[in-house]
Amino acid sequence: MTDEVQDGVQAAALDAALLGGPRTLSLRDIAERSGMDLDLVRLYWRTLGLPHPDADDVAFTARDAEAVERAAGMLRDGHLGSRTMISLTRALGHTSDRLALWQVEALVEDVATRHGLDDPAARRAVLEELPQLAPVLEDQLLHSYRRHLASIAARYAVEFAAGGEAAGGTGADPAALPLARAVGFADMVSFTRRTAGLGSTDLSDFVQRFETAARDVVTQCGGRVVKTIGDAVLFVADDVRTGARVALELARVLGGDLDVERERGAGGLAEGARGVTPVRVGVVWGRVLSRFGDVFGPSVNVAARLTDIADPSTVLTDPQTARLLLDAPGLLLEPQPERELEGIGSFAPVRIRTA
Template sequence: MVDWDALEAAGIADVRGRAALIEYLDGLGFTTEQMADAERRGRLFGLAGDVVGRSGPPDYTLRTAAEAVGVSVADVAQAWRMLGLTVPAPDAFTLSQADVDALATWAAMRAYLGEQVDGFLRMLGVTMARLAEAESSMIRIGEPEMWLGHTHSELRTARAWRMVAEFIPRIGAMIDAVHRQHQVSTRTFLEGLAGGPSASMVCGVGFADLTGFTALTQELTSSELATLLTDFGGGVADAVHADGGRVVKFIGDAVMWVSATPELLVKAATDLVDHPKARRARLRVRAGVGYGEMLAINGDYFGTPVNLAARLVDAAAPGQVLAGPCVRDALPHWPASELEPLTLKGFNQPVPAYDMCPRADR
């Protein structure tokens, strides 16, 4: 039974006019105190979903979390910042048991593996932030009733947010399963490379991007553009993975990937520049590839082969796969056209260049 007088006394505005929302929340078991707290934060309509979406009740402060983990408050605050999260006041109850368990994992990893774990923590924060952005984009498109400005009904928005929020713990389980699969895939990839227990490795790296994309953005609606980018991104990943490579990152309308051998590298590049989805969308793809020793750290790759591949893709024409001497020397029998040496930013001397995908119809 809803105690309307208690809710009104607790500071909830217009309790009778919002009866449907309050009865919904009461039916889910929320107390007067919980509803009043949500009202103070302007989130009474979001209470039903907010509880499901959180990692647990806020039983810890920054100070008590530090005590539980066995590190200083400053260390916990720094870890929170590295994750890209807002550091709360030291004595505000904002952290859950799951948050403390996560911090304990970070502290144990740091004690065993050293300060390089901090770079991992930053990458984890960036990755989770991008994941949250992707989820938000998906929700905006797929469930407009999540937005109060669209429904003008707190109850409809509360129900919609509750339904969406119930996917959050399931997505967490999905992330765990996919992470484990990628760990196996990464280990297999690394075991196929020459090298030892260091951050350096010898492999191939490629960049590919779309030409004609900017003009196409002026012709397509936002929905059509989103579909195009999603379809093309999926097609690119499929092509790279089919040729034994690993996608490192997408950068706008470009992709960076790594391959274990020069042959697999160029095979992936030629498959990308002739990608059927791009052709159907009236887009052309160009690529630049490099091979050699590079530094792999925090999920990214650095070094001269990376810089060269990035400069070569900028110099490539639509349908071209440009490579430097290291790739060409490793594939002497691959059909290729030698080009005039290229003057590339960051390189003191003109770089010999080869089109590894010569086409008569370009």
């Protein structure tokens, strides 16, 4: 059997294992089966972030058709509008693409490390194992998703039972952003210098250790990670004191220093120091809009800009947030000299410290 034929057989086997069967349908077939307009079916597929072939190309499976039919049923029954359906589909596509790539690359790295394989050989080995791994990964994904959905529902129930600012009441101002939250950024110091020249394994390990440590701190202190951006983490908390506590703990836990030159001499990142690197932290209380798995609003911009002027392993806030923390036990608030923040203007930050 030639390599081309073997690759074709493997691709068909992967389709059967991962997609539930062969590709026997076109976009036009799916549109007819679901009763949806062809353009809407095409849009649905495009927002998943997957290749969208011509209308008559046979590229889809029976499971693809079932997914579109379920979405069409929700539209027909009035459970959601077409714009919302596309937004939900885009969320699935964006998140699933990142999740699948993250998991597959982690598997490749694991196989390469454990079996001493080069990258191409490791990728072929993972391809062979995917049919056995996929059901386990799928079950774990569904379990995690339901737990997170339940967590959000419980948080909303608590907020609205309590009422007040945290519940998102905007009072008399209908134009105000809906949610009152503490928003914080923690930005790694000298990321470029620290990672220059690292190989793929050490760079992956460095970033993973940072993300893991940051996520652990945020969740243990009662906050939530919105996203990580390589050398930075964005988090939110439902009350201002929790936000300050998260910020201080990030600055403390990630306050060690990595001697990259020494670690290179030791053949990689030193085990005891991995994932610990100084961060500059900004935290601000304000109203935000939560959309697309992200948060938006003036307070987000201010928190990000504060990391530009903070010293390593310190936490800065704005005067309005500082006033809300005046009576918080265990905190010291130190007004700082006025500074110019890009895009914001003249600004007098306040440093938050542990008493």
